[in-house]
Amino acid sequence: MSRLHTMRHAGFGLIELMISMVLGLLVLGAAIAVFQSNQRTFNANEGQNRIQEGARAAYEMMSRDIRAAGGTACSKLARPDEEHAYTADETNLLTAPISGSGTEFTVLSGDDASYQVTGATTSSVTLAQPSPLPPGWKLSDGFKAGDKLLLCNATLMYVVAISGGGVNDSTRTLTFSPATPEPIYDPANAPAASVSAARFRVARWYLDGGSLYTSRNGVAQAVVPGVTALNVSYRQNNQAAYGTAPSWTDVVAVRVNLTLRGQKTTGGDVEVDGSNFITRNTSNITGIRSRPL
16 A cells, blocks of 8 residues: 655745734835935925026026116217206116115116117117128017117117107118107217117016016016015115115115025925925125116
8 A cells, every 4th residue: 555645835824924024014114214315305405406596597687687777888978968858767777777675676778789870860760780690680570669769879868669660670770759859870970880779678576476577678577486585675875784765876786685495397395394395595796887886
């Protein structure tokens, strides 16, 4: 008679399985904790980087406007003719090119891009083409009806408005009102290189809905998101302290303080722990180029 051999199958017992599950959960928990810590570190670094980028971009653009306050492409001695009644824009450009409050400010200046005037009447100017000439360039690419225009030479300066239908691409002529007492350019009295035309720029900086905005000639644009505070103060000539209600004719420098909250690339605030957000307070001081410090 043959002997039957039974095969024993080895396996884990219940206690062994429970110990394995506990150890697995411990390892998984540690891995999740490490992942969450790395994610918080990544978000914090991303938030700080975006704060630095936002602050750098904001201060660069604001400083460019502040430095240019009251500036034109012509002499600082240029003034409207004595026979001409100063407009509000001309008066403000000469006496108060920067104004505002503790939470916003507005800067007046000529646009960075100016054009040489080659011909003029009391109600129109003819402009030279830019050099080098961009492909397909047209005068209407830079000017439109209703734009305010800054005209100046070595001694005269006017702010006028381009008339409806006042942009002529074929002749490169701008028609404006009100008329000036005399043409801004007279070839018998001054070389064409000393006479220019540029858009009159009104740049306002302010906060809206948690973002820093700039409005240029009435067109608003968000510049930096996640800005929770904008504080502006001004220094007058021969004074050391900054204030929020100076004599605008004497302002020589502007201090801007921004409080920025970290933002993710995909949008939303960077939250470090609960309601603790990454925030940074930054400050920048800019002098007005046309006025001595």
